Amino acid sequence: MKIKHHLSDELLMAYAAAELPEAFSLVIASHLSMCDECRARSMAFDALGGAVMEDHAVEMSEGSLAACLDRIDTLPQANARALRRSQGIVPAPLLDYLGGSLDQVKWRPLGLGVRQAILRTSDKGASARLLYIPGGAAVPDHGHRGLELTLVLQGAFRDETDRFGPGDVEVADSSVEHTPIAEEGAACICLAATQGALRFNALLPRLAQPFFRI
Amino acid sequence: MMLDATQTEKPDAPFALRPYGAGDRQDLRRKGNVRVTSDAEQPDWAAQVYLVRDRQDKAAFAALFRHFAPRVKAFLMKSGASEALAEECAQDVMATLWQKAHLFDAERASVATWVFTIARNRRIDALRKSRRPEPEDLPWGPEPERDQAEALEVQQETDRLGEALAQLPVKQRALIERAYYGDLSHSEIAAETGLPLGTIKSRIRLALERLRHQMDVKAPQR
Known part of the structure; x- marks a missing residue:
């Protein structure tokens, strides 16, 4: 997999600090499952977190070590759990949101063969969804109020900025008005996270928006 | 939220995971950092974790606790936890270290980095932060022969x-x-x-x- 579009330092650092809405963390964790380069950078940001933590200390209260020693006597060693691995085009972290596989996804039509499925996340900072775009079809022209991350899982799309293939992540802010078009051939399947609601430029999708929660 | 959307950057080389040879690092000791008085030589924390893993060695655990628990506590307090909550969570983090010692891999991360990731997860629960999905697990290397x-x-x-x-x-x-x-x-x-x-x-x-x-x-x- 030749990945061309990677995550910025800013996103990786915010992910290391656990300061992102769940939907963004899901896209980042999915990209990291596909991209060794960003995975290594992400581990470096964990190391930076460790270095930040090393630098300050606050004394523990008296007896805390003894209390902890007593406590660990009662604790079993945690069992080694099975490795969480990706399945086919679905990165491991995404599997948890799909009920186990891509076949379980309940798609809703957005018109012209484009389908989407909203994924349930626990905070309102951003929303996550899967997009299914048949070869040659376009996602309605849209801008957004905040940041949008789009990770390609299968196929490829192009928009005004570039081409995005499997593993590539597009980072778009509110200034980007784009019309992603899937390449001819296999359908393009993407995982997207959006801060705030999308803005559609055409009237019809705008009317449909409250119903489809795009 | 504070992110911007600079177009995808060419990733820089990571800080870590770079070729590194033996060299004299005496002149690189921290200067003027008064916040934590660092020992002249840090103990080999990874060896302590392996003692905990292999022998449930309490002396090794105590050494780890004395060094890391106060740092986890400071980290949590600076993140906005009260002292009581930070104290409780720091104990939890150290207990997790005991329980998960067999999952530690010194070839992948230092003990400080590993403790940071445990503390980060504890902080998500304690301060009701957003869930943070984790990437797929990395496969384990050949088990018995660790690469020192x-x-x-x-x-x-x-x-x-x-x-x-x-x-x-x-x-x-x-x-x-x-x-x-x-x-x-x-x-x-x-x-x-x-x-x-x-x-x-x-x-x-x-x-x-x-x-x-x-x-x-x-x-x-x-």
């Missing part, structure tokens, strides 16, 4: 990262620290310092560049 050289390299990289961080100008270091504490969003830092948001972002970027540069300067050539 690689583990040493990871530790040395981590030490150099700490030294580089300590040598950043105070204001730059403070920005990086606050990003990790998450005590304030960038927009709140902007309100507090009177700096525009864009300036804060570019200063963090500069701080990271400087860190990388210092890591480069210090990396002894093979």
Whole structure:
């Protein structure tokens, strides 16, 4: 997999600090499952977190070590759990949101063969969804109020900025008005996270928006 | 939220995971960092974790506790936890270290990095932060024969990262620290310092560049 579009330092650092809405963390964790380069950078940001933590200390209260020693006597060693691995085009972290596989996804039509499925996340900072775009079809022209991350899982799309293939992540802010078009051939399947609601430029999708929660 | 959408950047080389050869690091000891009095020689924390794993060694655990629990506590307090909550969570984190010692891999991360990731997860629960999905598990390496050289390299990289961080100008270091504490969003830092948001972002970027540069300067050539 030749990945061309990677995550910025800013996103990786915010992910290391656990300061992102769940939907963004899901896209980042999915990209990291596909991209060794960003995975290594992400581990470096964990190391930076460790270095930040090393630098300050606050004394523990008296007896805390003894209390902890007593406590660990009662604790079993945690069992080694099975490795969480990706399945086919679905990165491991995404599997948890799909009920186990891509076949379980309940798609809703957005018109012209484009389908989407909203994924349930626990905070309102951003929303996550899967997009299914048949070869040659376009996602309605849209801008957004905040940041949008789009990770390609299968196929490829192009928009005004570039081409995005499997593993590539597009980072778009509110200034980007784009019309992603899937390449001819296999359908393009993407995982997207959006801060705030999308803005559609055409009237019809705008009317449909409250119903489809795009 | 404080992210911007700079077009996809060519990733820089990571701080860690860089070739590293043996070199004299005596002159690189932290200077002027009065916040934590660092011992002349840090013990081999990874060896202590392996003693916990292999022999449930309580003396090793106590040594780890004395060093890391106060740091986890400080980290949590700076993240906005009360002292009582931070104390309780720091104990939890250390108990987790005991329970998960068999999952530690010194070839992948230093003990400080590993403890940080445990503390981060505890903080998500304690401070009701957003869930943080984790990437797929990395496959385990060949189990019995640990590669000492690689583990040493990871530790040395981590030490150099700490030294580089300590040598950043105070204001730059403070920005990086606050990003990790998450005590304030960038927009709140902007309100507090009177700096525009864009300036804060570019200063963090500069701080990271400087860190990388210092890591480069210090990396002894093979």
